[in-house]
Amino acid sequence: MKKLIIAIDGPAGSGKSSIGDMLAERLGYAHISTGSIYRAIGWKAHQCGISLADVPALVHLIEETTIEFRRNADGSLAVVLDGNDVSHAITTNEAGMFASTVAAIPEVRTGLLSLQRQAGKNGGVILDGRDIGTVVFPDADAKFYLDASAEARAKRRFLQLQEQGREANLEQLIHDIKKRDFDDSNRAVAPLRKADDAMPIDSTNMSREEVVNTMQEYIDRLSDRAAS
Secondary structure (H helix, E strand, C coil): CCCCEEEEECCCCCCHHHHHHHHHHHHCCEEEEHHHHHHHHHHHHHHCCCCCCCHHHHHHHHHCCCEEEEECCCCCEEEEECCEECCCHHHCHHHHHHHHHHHCCHHHHHHHHHHHHHHHCCCCEEEEECCHHHHHCCCCCEEEEEECCHHHHHHHHHHHHHHCCCCCCHHHHHHHHHHHHHHHHHCCCCCCCCCCCCEEEECCCCCHHHHHHHHHHHHHHHHHHHHC
């Protein structure tokens, strides 16, 4: 059976990474969270004292950076930056804002575009982000646009941070998510939007299992049509 390229796009906190990981495990596919790539680059720039407004320095940073995704023994996905697991470090709200800033820089997106396309070109991969189905893989075999209300997304993030033992303010999270939605949707380069041929899924009142089941049913229908 043909190995597909599956794109999952959507706003911050919509569950793209966790859903993508669950679907990938079910299908036996690789999973690449492009949001984690932008978070890692923004986080590394901050750690190195590089201004997010210093475009030449950011481009140079990308050229000397390696980012890998590895499956841990417990099944979770690790983001490995320059040989170090930064999965936990880049989940902060601050890292999310760094990601939104660097993702709006054309030179940064260009520098990371080839990396994303190279990783997914042979199929058998799920990529999630903001512009996978519109820019990175406009000819992806299956496209989804995953969304949820800002309040639902903020509450999920709030509970996640609590589970990690981190302090969080729900109202601030709602504010930050709405700001990221505006910034991501209104940036000049590759703004967040649903691809015309993407299947929309509103997960506000859905469990992760229900979302994954919906996606798999859609993929199965595509595969059946392709085989007939």
